[in-house]
Amino acid sequence: MSLLVVGSMALDTITTPHGTHEDILGGAACFFSVGARHFTDLRLVGVIGDDFPEEHVSMLRDRGIDLAGLERRAGAKTFRWTGQYEGRMDVAETLKTELNVLGEFRPTLPSSFTDTPFAFLANGDPVTQAWVADQLADRKFVLLDTMNFWIEGARDALVTAIKKVDGVIMNDEEARALGGSDNLIRAMKNVVELGVRTLIVKKGEHGAVLLQDGELFATPAYPLEEVFDPTGAGDTFASGLMGYVAESGDTSFDGFKRALAYGTIVASFTVEGFGLSRLLEISRADIERRVENFLAFTRF
Ligand code: AMP
Numbered sequence: 664m665s666l667l668v669v670g671s672m673a674l675d676t677i678t679t680p681h682g683t684h685e686d687i688l689g690g691a692a693c694f695f696s697v698g699a700r701h702f703t704d705l706r707l708v709g710v711i712g713d714d715f716p717e718e719h720v721s722m723l724r725d726r727g728i729d730l731a732g733l734e735r736r737a738g739a740k741t742f743r744w745t746g747q748y749e750g751r752m753d754v755a756e757t758l759k760t761e762l763n764v765l766g767e768f769r770p771t772l773p774s775s776f777t778d779t780p781f782a783f784l785a786n787g788d789p790v791t792q793a794w795v796a797d798q799l800a801d802r803k804f805v806l807l808d809t810m811n812f813w814i815e816g817a818r819d820a821l822v823t824a825i826k827k828v829d830g831v832i833m834n835d836e837e838a839r840a841l842g843g844s845d846n847l848i849r850a851m852k853n854v855v856e857l858g859v860r861t862l863i864v865k866k867g868e869h870g871a872v873l874l875q876d877g878e879l880f881a882t883p884a885y886p887l888e889e890v891f892d893p894t895g896a897g898d899t900f901a902s903g904l905m906g907y908v909a910e911s912g913d914t915s916f917d918g919f920k921r922a923l924a925y926g927t928i929v930a931s932f933t934v935e936g937f938g939l940s941r942l943l944e945i946s947r948a949d950i951e952r953r954v955e956n957f958l959a960f961t962r963f
């Protein structure tokens with residue numbers, strides 16, 4: 664079944680211990696759609712300026728992503744993010760954020776998109792996330808991503824948005840901040856009490872935790888010896904997870920447990936290259952092979 668993503672489209676400048684890459688394609692909507700297209704039909708809603716290279720638009724179109732919701736704003740600039748990672752590369756340090764067209768991003772979905780059953784509302788203004796959630800008439804499962812900036816600066820709007828969706832995904836520090844507890848499980852239970860049925864918390868190289876209807880499940884990350892660039896790991900984790908859920912239509916606890924494995928594996932490919940480079944090389948068969956390996960060394 665179809666899957667919608669609403670989120671940033673970016674030109675990123677990224678520095679890791681492996682080097683610097685300038686103005687490469689990034690943004691949550693791009694990472695998500697390139698990861699999730701292995702599983703199902705993708706519909707993208709995003710905004711770019713007239714400085715966004717046409718080759719990136721062609722790349723997304725050539726991969727079968729429906730771009731009816733892509734708005735190119737004349738005379739305006741694309742969102743740009745400059746970040747760096749040091750040492751263990753577990754934290755992204757933001758050096759510069761130039762919102763540009765993303766500043767006034769409040770999209771009206773094309774009529775061909777409003778019946779989409781599954782959706783990912785990537786990290787962004789919670790007022791926009793709630794606005795999009797309200798336009799999805801036939802939804803089966805909508806997942807919302809957020810970050811500290813909104814937890815600290817727009818908590819009430821975020822809680823309103825959370826009540827409108829079916830699931831929330833965030834990292835462990837964000838869950839502790841929103842849930843108001845240093846204990847992760849306690850914090851997760853507090854977040855669920857805000858009015859969400861399914862909560863997924865990412866813990867970077869330590870894997871992820873799922874809490875749904877009071878039941879807990881945890882998975883490790885896929886062990887990798889070399890990480891080149893962690894950018895997009897969170898969005899592509901969500902892409903494997905939601906891709907699998909949209910493909911299977913299974914929103915049960917067992918379905919989400921399997922979906923967590925797919926999220927883990929798609930994210931593991933992302934970090935093996937700069938930006939989208941590694942993700943663009945892989946096939947569904949590569950994903951399945953790595954899922955099999957993952958199951959073999961997590962089963963006991
Ligand atoms: P992640 O999966 O969390 O590593 O997301 C990485 C992508 O998020 C990068 O390609 C950035 O372009 C994008 N990004 C960074 N900051 C923001 C922001 N404030 N709003 C929307 N997207 C952002």
